Amino acid sequence: MPHKICVIKGDGVGPELIEQSLRVLEALALNAVYEEAEAGYACYQKNGSPIPDATIESCKYNEVVLFSAITTPPNIPNYKSAIVSIRRALELYANIRPMKTYPGVPCLKENINFTIFRENTEGEYSGVEGRSGDTAFSMRVITRKASERIQRKAFDFARASGKKKVTLIHKANVLRESDGLWREVALGVAKEYASFGIEMEEVIVDAMAMRLIKEPEKFSIIVAPNLFGDILSDEAAQLVGGLGMTPSANIGDKYALFEPTHGSAPKYTGQNVVNPLAQLLSVKMMLEHLGESGRAEKLENAIINTLQAGIKTKDIGGTASTSEVVDAIISRL
Template sequence: AFELARREGRKKVTAVHKANIMKLTDGLFLECARAVAADYPDILFEDMLVDAMCMKLVQAPENYDVLVLPNLYGDIVSDLAAGLVGGLGVAPGANIGDGIAVFEPVHGSAPKYAGMDRVNPLATILSGVIMLRHLGEFAAAERVMRGVTAVLEEGKTVTYDLGGTASTSEMTDAIIAKMG
């Protein structure tokens, strides 16, 4: 989380936990987060209980940069955050560890929509952007973002969840065309 914050120019990392109740597991998580934070004096560190984080994230999402959470809380809070930005269809995801990273839409594979050509491709495309940045391919990430931004600003070729009628492939093709 701290390396990501540093690389992305973020100012703060918040460790989210329930150490007041889950004393052993979340207590260890918090202890480790504090130990790692000590190695990054240039990054502000705070910790917060998961229930308080849910409320505060809804009230003032702009107060948070990078959140680090155990898997269960991360799954819940990422869905809450997705609701703040337009839903699961636009929410990218990244699970980044030491030397290993997985990039995927927050909504997962959505197998019930397989082959229907109607889901919003943004969560998958934006997960790819995060991956490109993680790999240091900043120019490629920016090129993809140029296409995404242009299509969203234009508003003509978007899927149903964004108020349009475009299919998955139509929206994807529009993004590719706008990448330049």
Template sequence: MIKVTTIPGDGIGKEVMEAGIAVLDALDLNFDFIKSEAGDGYFQENGNTIPEETLKNAKNSQATLFGAITSTPGERSPIITLRKELDAFANLRPIKSFEGINSLYNDLDFLVVRENTEGLYSQVESYGDKEETIAISERIITKKASERIARFAFDKAISDERNKVTCVHKANVLKKTDGLFKRTFYDVAKSYPKIKSEDLYIDAVAMYLIKEPRSFDIIVTTNLFGDILSDEAAGLVGGLGLAPSGNIGDNNGLFEPVHGSAPDIAGKNISNPIAMILSSAMMLDFLDENYYANQITTAVENVLKARKIATPDLGGTAKTMDLANAVIEEINKQT
């Protein structure tokens, strides 16, 4: 039996988690779901954003499925804490167009690979004076982490039959940190002569994503740059409601939609569950349940293409579980 820790979190995280689990329950899987707590709601009751029991459950599971949390000012982020504790060093953000979705481009299919453990998200900050008028944040880049994420990106290119990896950086200004990241990328590239390698500045890529997004296959970059670029890229194909993600480590995977807890619509049951459902499919791929992952992906594509059932963000009036049930119906048609 495969153990999967589930963390619904706050706001619409609870709603999309319910939808995601319903879809997984429709498959012939031998999963043990271990429901765990984290987020601002848990903090308000217990004074802690993520309890040790949740971290223990995640470490003892083969994978973790995460909903969404509301940030608690001044407190540690549950998702960043989980990434660090699980050493989930690679964040994967697939950018794919879906037929039936009104988007800027209808033929995109590329992947953003983001280093997940360091950079400005290391959260090493301090004040430079007693009056707290100067704030300092350390941007930590190491050769070890840079090599690991570059190798992951090239291996992913091979496994996914992609042809090019683009290193994104700002080494002309951040000469030491991004200089190290860029040099390490090209050192790793020497071991993959059949995969084209290139590098571009972050500001140029931000423009090229709008003007020439078809030129990308796999983008590999540092933590903050990857966070920004992946959200920008999601806007090209319909928005965050369709954007899944995975955080991959050597021994565990953490999977989540990236749309946030959306407190303005929480409780109305109108949130789009597709990002969570697709994140569940990514989890199944990670767990070598490829057949069932493909079933989910095909079902989602068919539902979106038909446009018969859509939540408000997609131009419809359907409820969260209406869309999830439509996906389940499509899965049942395949069996």
């Protein structure tokens, strides 16, 4: 049976990156059928909604979603982020971002290889906001259910991958109730995995921001509440070459979506200059999720061989165009 994949091209450079991804999937001879759906600012201009109901239905119907990048304008009242809406509708509670050094890419250190598990549905992004006169407020929501499921996802990954340490990020010394609950749940989860030789260390978020720069090689699996995970993962991306090198997966119990961590970069639209590797490494993660580990490994090896040959885009020190990098990868599959 062919895999069923919903494809969302998005805005800016998103459509061209999706087209390059489909070229690679074709070269890998993946048995799949693709259904295109719309989301983002261009979709809003066309349909009056950045995330139509039909798109949510397509995401639910297909096995996985291959997503690129969208524009979320800040100045439109009641405009809802398409990707946040999809994450909520599909309960994609785990945002998983691997950070890994690759040959030929300018990095802080050569031996970085860790994965950030970010809670994806609540925290400061709960959507509970308002104003009263000259005062604005946003509610930070932390629940036992959401905390436990993302923490278990991180510990399960540690067990499956043979890792022995999970780093818990919090600010419970100040956010005593919300992060107090987050930490309380984690201590209980950690006890269940101690028999597998997995330990949990706790790091206050501001100290973690420092340690990522000082000693990133000491981490393997990091789990954090939503906002902390969002900020730390963008910081971490710069350690391994920038957002053009960092993929991500959004995973729930029933659905999964794969996307690069960078934005839509509208100023580069149609110029054939953006780094396609975050998108293609997201494709690799998608292939692994689909049980296509052989194709995933083949794709990563082709990316590594291409980088070793010095074929790379300007953002990581090269001169090649987007399509030239993809051509080189395809020739090495």
